Amino acid sequence: MSKHQRSNRQKAFLFATAFFRKFPAFPYLIKWLCIGVPIGLAVGSASASFLITLDWATHFRESHQWIIVLLPIGGLLVGLLYHYYGKDVESGNNLLIDTIHKPQKLIPFRMAPLVYIGTIVTHFFGGSAGREGTALQMAGAIADQFSRPFKLSSEDRSVLIISALAAGFGSVFGTPLAGAVFALEVILIGQLRYKAIFPAFVAAILADWITHLWQAKHTQYFIKFIPDVDILALLYSVAAGIAFGICAATFVKIIHWAAGQFRSRIAFAPMRPFVGGIIVLLAVLAVGTTKFLGLGIPTILQSFEQQLPPYDFAIKMAFTIITLASGFKGGEVTPLFFIGAALGSALSVIIPLPVALLAGMGFVAVFAGATNTPLACILMGIELFGANCGIYVAIACVVSYLFSGHNSIYSKQRIGEPKHVRFSHYSGKSISRQD
Numbered sequence: 431m432s433k434h435q436r437s438n439r440q441k442a443f444l445f446a447t448a449f450f451r452k453f454p455a456f457p458y459l460i461k462w463l464c465i466g467v468p469i470g471l472a473v474g475s476a477s478a479s480f481l482i483t484l485d486w487a488t489h490f491r492e493s494h495q496w497i498i499v500l501l502p503i504g505g506l507l508v509g510l511l512y513h514y515y516g517k518d519v520e521s522g523n524n525l526l527i528d529t530i531h532k533p534q535k536l537i538p539f540r541m542a543p544l545v546y547i548g549t550i551v552t553h554f555f556g557g558s559a560g561r562e563g564t565a566l567q568m569a570g571a572i573a574d575q576f577s578r579p580f581k582l583s584s585e586d587r588s589v590l591i592i593s594a595l596a597a598g599f600g601s602v603f604g605t606p607l608a609g610a611v612f613a614l615e616v617i618l619i620g621q622l623r624y625k626a627i628f629p630a631f632v633a634a635i636l637a638d639w640i641t642h643l644w645q646a647k648h649t650q651y652f653i654k655f656i657p658d659v660d661i662l663a664l665l666y667s668v669a670a671g672i673a674f675g676i677c678a679a680t681f682v683k684i685i686h687w688a689a690g691q692f693r694s695r696i697a698f699a700p701m702r703p704f705v706g707g708i709i710v711l712l713a714v715l716a717v718g719t720t721k722f723l724g725l726g727i728p729t730i731l732q733s734f735e736q737q738l739p740p741y742d743f744a745i746k747m748a749f750t751i752i753t754l755a756s757g758f759k760g761g762e763v764t765p766l767f768f769i770g771a772a773l774g775s776a777l778s779v780i781i782p783l784p785v786a787l788l789a790g791m792g793f794v795a796v797f798a799g800a801t802n803t804p805l806a807c808i809l810m811g812i813e814l815f816g817a818n819c820g821i822y823v824a825i826a827c828v829v830s831y832l833f834s835g836h837n838s839i840y841s842k843q844r845i846g847e848p849k850h851v852r853f854s855h856y857s858g859k860s861i862s863r864q865d
Contacts, residue, residue: 458628459628462589462593462628462629462632463632465576465580465582465590465593465629466593466629466632466633466636467632467636468576469572469573469576469590469593469594469597469629469633469636469637470597470632470633470634470635470636470637470639470640471636471637471640472572472573473568473569473572473573473594473597473598473601473633473637474597474601474636474637474638474639474640474641474643474644475640475641475644476542476568476569476572477565477568477569477597477598477601477602477637477641477646478601478640478641478643478644478645478646479644480546480549480561480564480565480568480602481561481602481641481646481647481648482644482646483546483550484549484550484553484561484725485647487550487553487554488553488724488725490554491553491554491555491556491723491724492720495720497554497555497556498555498556498711498714498720498723499711500555501555501556501557501707501708501710501711502703502704502705502707502708502711503555503704503707504551504552504554504555504557504703504707505552505555505557505702505703505704505705505706505707505756505757505758506700506701506703506704506707507551508548508551508552508703508757508758508759509699509700509701509702509703509704509757510700511544511547511548512544512548512699512700512757513699513700515540515544516540516541516544518538519537519538519540519541519544519545519567519571521842522541522545522563522567522759523563523566523567523840524840524841524842525537525541525570526566526567526570526591526595527616527617527840527842527843527844528842529570529574529587529588529591530588530591530592530617531588531617531842531844533584533587533588533591536574536575536577536578537570537571537574537591538571539571539572539575540571541567541568541570541571542567542568542571542572545563545564545567545568545759546564546568548564548758548759548760549561549563549564549759549760549761551759552753552758552759552760553724553725553760555707556710556711556714556720556723556724557707557710557723557724557753557758557760558710558722558723558724558726558746558749558750558752558753558754558765559724559725559750559753559754559758559759559760559761559762559764559765560725560760560761560762560763560764560765560766560767561602561725561760561761561763561764562598562599562602562603562761562762562763562764563759563760563761563762563763564602564759564760564761565598565599565601565602565761566594566595566598566599566761567598568598569594569595569597569598569599569637570591570594570595570598572594573590573591573593573594573597574587574590574591574594576590577590585625588623588626589623589625589626589629590629592613592614592617592623592626592629592630593613593626593629593630593632593633593634594613594633595609595612595613595616595630596609596610596612596613596614596630596631596633596634596637597609597633597634597636597637598637599612599613599634600612600633600634600635600637600638601634601637601638601640601641602641603648603810604638604641604642604648604813605638605809605810605813605814606631606634606635606637606638606813607631607634607809607813608806608807608809608810608813609634609637609638609806610627610630610631610633610634610635611630611803611805611806611809612801612803612806612810613626613630613634614626614627614630615802615803615805615806616801616802616803616806616840616843617843617844618843618844618845618846618847619802619836619838619843619844619845619846619847619848619849620802620845620846620847620848620849621846621847622805649727649730649731651730651731651734651790651793651814651815652734652786652815653734653784653786653787653790653815653816653818653819654784654786655784655786655787656784656787656818656819656822657783657784657787659821659822663783663822664821664825666781666782666783667783667791667821667822667825667826667829668825668829669781670774670777670781670783670788670791670792670795670826671791671795671825671826671827671828671829671830671833672829672830672833673773673777674770674773674774674791674792674795674796674798674799674826674829674830674833675795675799675829675830675831675832675833675834676833676834677743677747677769677770677773677796677799678766678795678796678797678798678799678800678830678834678837679799679800679833679834679835679837680747681747681750681751681762681766681769681796681800681839682800682834682837682838682839683837684747684751685750685751685754685755685762685839686841688751688752688755688756689754689755691755692705692706692755692756692757699757700757702756702757703756703757703758705756706752706753706755706756706757706758707756707758709752709756710723710749710752710753713748713749713752717745722742722745722746722749723749725764725765725768726746726764726765726768727764729742729746729768729772730767730768730771730772730789730793733771733772733774733775733785733789734771734775734785734786734789734790735785735786736775736785737775737776737778737779737785738772738775738776739776740776740779742772742776743768743769743770743772743773743776746765746768746769746772747765747769749765750762750765750769762800762839763797763801766796766797766800767793767794767796767797769792769796770791770792770793770794770795770796770797771789771790771792771793772789772792773792773796774788774789774790774791774792774793774795775788775789775792777792783822787819787822790811790814790815790819790822790823791811791819791822791823791826792826793811793814794807794808794810794811794814794823794826794827795807795823795826795827795829795830796830797810798826798827798828798830798831798834799830799831799833799834800834800837800838800839801838801839801840801843802831802834802838802843803831804827804828804830804831807823807827808820808823808824808827808828811823811824811827831849832849832850835849836848836849
């Protein structure tokens with residue numbers, strides 16, 4: 431090597447050193463771009479495949495409604511699948527949250543195909559479940575496989591899984607901004623993990639883009655009329671938020687209680703979804719309609735157009751609680767959208783706000799209360815319904831968050847900053863370990 435070449439290399443090295451000293455964030459950006467891009471590609475493709483398959487399963491069930499008589503058999507199949515092959519991943523989203531808090535062994539990749547199959551079977555035969563749990567678990571299981579080839583530290587692994595959650599949530603609902611904030615917010619109540627903010631947004635935005643490239647469809651919601659903001663409208667929004675928060679807390683408490691009842695009364699785990707399937711099937715025969723099965727998207731859309739009966743939200747709550755508490759797979763979020771939208775629509779009888787606006791407020795606010803993620807839900811409302819409803823959505827989500835108490839569908843969610851001063855002794859504890 432000539433002196434001229436050595437001199438050029440030394441100059442380049444000195445320039446790079448000076449550049450990185452002046453812009454210390456640059457290596458961080460490059461590192462997480464290199465990690466976030468493959469995560470976004472993989473998770474976005476997985477979400478697209480899941481959404482397309484789920485759409486097929488839903489259409490098949492609706493076209494052949496007789497198949498719901500096989501729901502108990504479907505539940506038994508899901509139970510056996512997890513009993514023999516998935517005991518170590520059965521905790522689902524709680525396993526992901528635990529891993530973020532204290533990374534230990536690698537999340538088994540089989541979590542992804544197991545929850546995928548379990549959710550499709552649940553929806554194919556008519557269980558009342560959602561899709562968020564599946565998207566998050568698929569994303570977390572896929573992403574954690576990258577931690578070894580990238581030789582990530584425990585702290586970086588936590589950031590990796592947060593990014594995966596952002597990608598999974600953002601791509602499955604078509605709300606990348608809400609997905610990123612959800613992943614940052616859901617880990618600790620009252621605190622955000624800002625260290626993961628860049629990779630979370632990169633992964634969520636890219637995964638959503640990839641899902642669109644695969645032409646996986648998302649439901650479009652519309653709120654045609656947003657009234658001007660005044661004191662009365664704000665007070666009505668607070669009142670609605672209180673109702674949404676109480677509804678969220680009720681759902682969370684009952685589903686945890688019901689899961690405990692199934693565990694204590696039925697020792698052989700695969701029989702729990704079998705029995706749950708029988709209960710759901712009998713309930714369908716009792717109510718005389720299948721609109722409470724599956725995601726319930728048609729009824730959610732209807733809630734934006736007309737006043738729903740005041741009992742629809744409670745019936746959907748019961749169907750979902752039995753389905754998920756007994757051991758079927760899926761998620762709680764889309765059913766929570768249904769419950770919130772139906773409740774909001776029904777509240778228009780006593781709260782003089784537009785039906786569609788109340789349905790949209792309930793759509794995100796019940797979810798905010800049940801997951802303790804008000805900021806993500808505010809963003810979701812804006813992404814789904816437009817910025818004009820932002821003030822109403824924000825009030826409903828924040829009030830619901832406050833009135834839902836320290837309850838969560840994710841029992842391993844920890845309390846970073848309590849909602850009220852008198853609960854300060856809960857700080858740092860998981861939801862399941864409160865006094």
